[in-house]
Amino acid sequence: MRKEFNFDLSALNTFRMKVRCACFVEYQSVDELSSLDLDSLPKPIKHIGGGSNLLFTGDFPGTILHSAIRYIKYVDLGLDEVPVVVGAGVTWDALVEELCGYGFWGAENLSLIPGEVGAAAVQNIGAYGVEIKDLISGVSCYDLQERRPCKFSVAECGYGYRESMFKESDGRYVITSVLLRVSRKPRPRLEYKGLADVDASSPASVREAVIGIRRSKLPDPSDLGSAGSFFKNPVISAADFVRVCDAAPGETVPHYVLSNGFVKVPAAWLIDRCGFRGEREGGAQVYERQPLVIVNASGEAAPGDILELERRIVASVNERFGVTLSPEVEHI
Ligand SMILES: Cc1cc2nc3c(=O)[nH]c(=O)nc-3n(C[C@H](O)[C@H](O)[C@H](O)COP(=O)(O)OP(=O)(O)OC[C@H]3O[C@@H](n4cnc5c(N)ncnc54)[C@H](O)[C@@H]3O)c2cc1C
Incomplete structure (x- = not known):
């Protein structure tokens, strides 16, 4: 177990915010986690993974918990479906690379998503028509309230879109x-636009194509700090959608009608139409290639720069389109 006080979190958030926490605890096993004297730790207590969906709004006054449970166990019964038990602290993309290398299908569309396996199961990560819930059979946890291990089936996890x-x-x-099930049998999922023509001869070839597409669209957190999509795509009523269309005369507003009649509109389009592509605030900037992403352009952006850019975007989209954007990124 590693325990440090006044710990620098710069390497544990992909925005590369230079923030600290009062206490940092990293554990290697469930036994170590359950032996922790939680009552003696500075509060609040927050568990993080790779910090790729977080914005630290300042120094954190409590304890940051982090998992170093890093094993991958294959339960090979010689069947088409292969159960794999993965420790929560394994880097998600390292797992995907290994699965694809072994020729197992299922996770290849989720290549290059930053973060760790535990958080991937919290977030229900998704990309190119696949969500991690499609692979999960069950999740093992430690209940900080009852102070005991517990397990949940995939149905009990209550998965929805990023929920x-x-x-x-x-x-x-x-x-x-997390207990995942991958497949020895080819199971390519190429219905998402952009993947239709890819070489689907192996999961590794699909992974390569996905990586190519992602690199052309999204900043690599090791070059340019960000937390991926900063805002959720708003889901609005049909009446509100008519108002959005009225506010963009002569344009076709991209949208997707949900089964309940509500309409999902790409936040990136709304932000772009408000003129924010490339807009700067201190060291923060709206990413030129994808306005849904805010980046730490200078490498020195303060949390306040990002918060101010967020505030201006929300106010502007609200004023022009009457739509209130909510952040996808968790503010701490
Ligand atoms: C460039 C970029 C691209 C991205 N693209 C995608 C994408 O295509 N699809 C997508 O879905 N997401 C995407 N994301 C968002 C992000 O990668 C995911 O949300 C990821 O799962 C976060 O993992 P993390 O380990 O960094 O978690 P963190 O950001 O550290 O934490 C996320 C949440 O999980 C909780 N948590 C972390 N570990 C545990 C644990 N072991 N037990 C319980 N709770 C825990 C935290 O408290 C927090 O609430 C992208 C991010 C970036 C920076």
């Missing part, structure tokens, strides 16, 4: 490992 019951549980459950 799960873990997100609603106010940090009660620390995910310690």
Whole structure:
């Protein structure tokens, strides 16, 4: 177990915010986690992964918990479906690379998503028509309230679009490992536009194509700090959608009608139409190639720069289109 006080979190958030926490604890096993004297730690307590969906708005006054449970166990029964148990601290993309290298199908569309396996199961990460819930059979946790290990089936995880019951549980459950099922049988998922013509002869070839597409669109956090998509795509009523169209005369507003009649509109389009592509605030900037992403352009952006840019974008989109954007990135 590693425990440090006044710990520098710069390497544990992909925005590269230079922030510190009062206490940092990294554990290697469920036993180490359960032996922690939680009552003696500075509060609040927050568990993080790679910090790729977080914005630290300043120094964190409490304890940051981090998992170093890093094993990958294959339960090879010689069947088409292969169960894999993965420790929560494994880097998600390292896992995908290994699965693709072994020729197992299922995770290749989720290549290059930053972060760790535990958080991937909290966030229900998704890309190119696949979500991690499609692979999950069960999740093992440690219940910080009851102070005991527990397990959830995929149905109990309450998965929806970037949603799960873990997100609603106010940090009660620390995910310690995830049981996934991958397939030996070819199972390419190429229905998403952009993947239709890719070489689907192996999961590794699909992974290569996905990586190529992602690199052309999104900043690599090791070059340019960001937390990926900063805002959620708003879901609005049909009446509100008519108002959005009225505010963009002569333009076709991109949209997707949901089964409940509500309409999803790309936040990137709204932000772009408000003239924010490339806009700067201190060291922060709206990414030129994808206005849904805010980047730490100078490498020295302060949390306040990002918060101010966020405030201006929300106000401007609201004023022009009457739509209130909500952040996808969790503010801490
Ligand atoms: C360039 C870029 C591209 C991205 N592209 C995508 C994409 O295509 N699709 C997508 O879905 N996301 C994407 N993301 C968002 C992000 O990668 C995911 O949300 C990822 O799962 C976050 O993982 P993390 O380990 O960094 O978690 P963190 O950001 O550290 O934490 C996320 C949440 O999980 C909780 N958490 C972390 N670990 C645990 C644990 N073990 N137990 C319980 N709770 C825990 C935290 O408290 C927090 O609430 C992108 C981000 C970036 C920077």
